[in-house]
Amino acid sequence: MAASSDSPGFEADIRPLFRDGDIQSMRFRLDLGSFDDVSASADAILERLRAGDMPCDGAWPRDRVDLFARWVQAGTPR
Ligand code: HEM
Numbered sequence: 001m002a003a004s005s006d007s008p009g010f011e012a013d014i015r016p017l018f019r020d021g022d023i024q025s026m027r028f029r030l031d032l033g034s035f036d037d038v039s040a041s042a043d044a045i046l047e048r049l050r051a052g053d054m055p056c057d058g059a060w061p062r063d064r065v066d067l068f069a070r071w072v073q074a075g076t077p078r
Contacts, residue, residue: 007074010035014071017064022055039076046072 008014018032031037038045045054049068052059060068071077 006070007077008067008071010038010071010076010078013067014038017060017068019055025056035078042072042076 015033015035015038023032026032030041046065046069048054049060049065
Protein backbone atom coordinates (compact mmCIF):
# COMPACT_ATOMS: atom_id res chain seq x y z
CA MET A 1 0.00 0.00 0.00
CA ALA A 2 3.04 2.25 -0.05
CA ALA A 3 2.98 5.12 -2.47
CA SER A 4 4.98 4.40 -5.56
CA SER A 5 6.27 7.95 -5.93
CA ASP A 6 8.18 10.17 -3.52
CA SER A 7 5.20 12.46 -3.39
CA PRO A 8 1.97 10.78 -2.33
CA GLY A 9 -1.23 12.48 -3.46
CA PHE A 10 -4.47 12.94 -1.53
CA GLU A 11 -6.87 11.19 -3.90
CA ALA A 12 -4.57 8.28 -4.74
CA ASP A 13 -2.81 7.61 -1.45
CA ILE A 14 -4.32 9.45 1.51
CA ARG A 15 -8.10 9.47 1.01
CA PRO A 16 -8.24 5.62 0.83
CA LEU A 17 -6.63 5.37 4.30
CA PHE A 18 -9.79 6.67 5.97
CA ARG A 19 -12.63 4.21 6.60
CA ASP A 20 -16.25 5.31 6.23
CA GLY A 21 -16.48 5.01 10.03
CA ASP A 22 -13.52 7.36 10.52
CA ILE A 23 -15.24 9.95 8.35
CA GLN A 24 -18.57 9.55 10.19
CA SER A 25 -16.92 9.65 13.64
CA MET A 26 -14.92 12.79 12.88
CA ARG A 27 -17.61 14.70 10.99
CA PHE A 28 -18.37 16.75 14.13
CA ARG A 29 -14.93 18.36 13.78
CA LEU A 30 -13.54 17.82 10.27
CA ASP A 31 -14.35 15.94 7.09
CA LEU A 32 -11.63 13.31 6.58
CA GLY A 33 -13.02 12.72 3.08
CA SER A 34 -12.31 16.29 2.05
CA PHE A 35 -8.99 17.39 0.59
CA ASP A 36 -9.54 20.93 1.91
CA ASP A 37 -10.27 19.81 5.47
CA VAL A 38 -7.51 17.21 5.69
CA SER A 39 -4.90 19.61 4.25
CA ALA A 40 -5.99 22.40 6.57
CA SER A 41 -5.70 20.10 9.62
CA ALA A 42 -2.78 17.99 8.39
CA ASP A 43 -0.43 18.85 11.27
CA ALA A 44 -3.05 18.15 13.95
CA ILE A 45 -4.02 14.90 12.23
CA LEU A 46 -0.39 13.76 12.01
CA GLU A 47 0.12 14.58 15.68
CA ARG A 48 -2.85 12.38 16.66
CA LEU A 49 -1.78 9.56 14.32
CA ARG A 50 1.75 9.62 15.78
CA ALA A 51 0.44 9.71 19.34
CA GLY A 52 -1.60 6.63 18.44
CA ASP A 53 -4.85 7.93 19.94
CA MET A 54 -6.56 8.38 16.57
CA PRO A 55 -8.35 6.44 15.20
CA CYS A 56 -10.09 5.94 18.57
CA ASP A 57 -10.26 2.16 18.07
CA GLY A 58 -6.60 1.46 17.35
CA ALA A 59 -3.43 3.14 16.16
CA TRP A 60 -2.33 2.93 12.55
CA PRO A 61 0.71 0.81 11.77
CA ARG A 62 3.98 2.71 11.40
CA ASP A 63 4.17 2.50 7.58
CA ARG A 64 0.74 4.09 7.28
CA VAL A 65 1.64 6.96 9.62
CA ASP A 66 4.88 7.40 7.66
CA LEU A 67 2.94 7.64 4.41
CA PHE A 68 0.73 10.38 5.87
CA ALA A 69 3.86 12.15 7.20
CA ARG A 70 5.46 12.06 3.74
CA TRP A 71 2.33 13.61 2.26
CA VAL A 72 2.50 16.43 4.84
CA GLN A 73 6.21 16.95 4.14
CA ALA A 74 5.46 17.13 0.42
CA GLY A 75 3.08 20.05 1.07
CA THR A 76 -0.20 18.04 1.07
CA PRO A 77 -0.51 17.70 -2.73
CA ARG A 78 -3.90 16.86 -4.14
C1 HEM B 1 -7.78 7.99 10.87
C2 HEM B 1 -8.89 8.32 11.52
C3 HEM B 1 -8.97 9.52 12.43
C4 HEM B 1 -8.25 10.67 12.44
C5 HEM B 1 -7.13 11.08 11.49
C6 HEM B 1 -8.73 11.48 13.54
C7 HEM B 1 -8.22 12.73 13.87
C8 HEM B 1 -8.64 13.49 14.94
C9 HEM B 1 -8.15 14.80 15.26
C10 HEM B 1 -7.10 15.59 14.47
C11 HEM B 1 -8.80 15.21 16.37
C12 HEM B 1 -8.65 16.56 17.08
C13 HEM B 1 -9.70 17.49 16.50
C14 HEM B 1 -9.69 18.87 17.08
O1 HEM B 1 -9.36 19.03 18.26
O2 HEM B 1 -10.02 19.82 16.35
C15 HEM B 1 -9.72 14.18 16.75
C16 HEM B 1 -10.61 14.24 17.82
C17 HEM B 1 -11.52 13.27 18.15
N1 HEM B 1 -11.74 12.08 17.48
FE1 HEM B 1 -10.75 11.42 15.81
N2 HEM B 1 -9.75 10.81 14.17
C18 HEM B 1 -9.93 9.61 13.53
C19 HEM B 1 -10.86 8.62 13.83
C20 HEM B 1 -11.72 8.66 14.90
C21 HEM B 1 -12.58 7.58 15.28
C22 HEM B 1 -12.72 6.23 14.56
C23 HEM B 1 -13.24 7.98 16.39
C24 HEM B 1 -14.20 7.11 17.15
C25 HEM B 1 -15.37 7.49 17.60
C26 HEM B 1 -12.80 9.33 16.72
C27 HEM B 1 -13.24 10.12 17.76
C28 HEM B 1 -12.74 11.37 18.12
C29 HEM B 1 -13.21 12.16 19.26
C30 HEM B 1 -14.31 11.73 20.23
C31 HEM B 1 -12.44 13.34 19.27
C32 HEM B 1 -12.54 14.51 20.28
C33 HEM B 1 -11.83 14.18 21.53
C34 HEM B 1 -10.35 14.21 21.34
O3 HEM B 1 -9.81 15.20 20.83
O4 HEM B 1 -9.72 13.18 21.64
N3 HEM B 1 -11.86 9.71 15.77
N4 HEM B 1 -9.60 13.13 15.87
